[in-house]
Amino acid sequence: MPAPLPPTFYTQPALTVARQLLGARLVRVLPDGARLAGRIVETEAYTGLDDLASHGRHKRTKRNAPMYGPPGRAYIYFTYGNYWMLNIVAEPEDAPAAVLLRAVEPLEGLAEMAARRPGRDPFEWTSGPAKLVLALGITGDMNTTDMTTTAGGLWVEPGEPVTDEALRTGPRIGLNTAPEPWLSLPWRFWEAGNPFVSRGSGKRG
16 A cells, blocks of 8 residues: 655645645544545645634634644544544644645445445535545544554545646635635635535535
């Protein structure tokens, strides 16, 4: 199997990381050894103190502390009272930036994903940031996991890249309280035509 993407990959600007993660494989190995994986098809970039839509715009808090830590660590937070969201810390340490993983295309461990998303159409298993966390068995206690190694059971490895021709960009989702221009910046990236891109985006083509 390919090695996880190295720490140097994540020291790049968050916008670059968000673009280059498209097509890579998000891998989760469960405690029983089952391997689940999906090809990343949608991301969002959040830069540091200058980004008024980012958790990093605030001073360091208990919640956003992972964003100030080493690049390549998981930043997993609870939102809407029900859901965990998986981000990967980007840029050098003390620059609070991260990339939200919004959607993946299921590739491995399909039976396990189906069991974790009972009664759902396969296209609904991982087509959203909360959905993919549920399907892959990612939990809040994995916050700060080092995703540049396999030790924590969660990492990203190289996959089939998304070409520039298939790349689409648009505004980030769910930023109702963010001021302009942050509300409209095209800092969401996805693969055109992929059926696993989140439906909330309204833009799969």
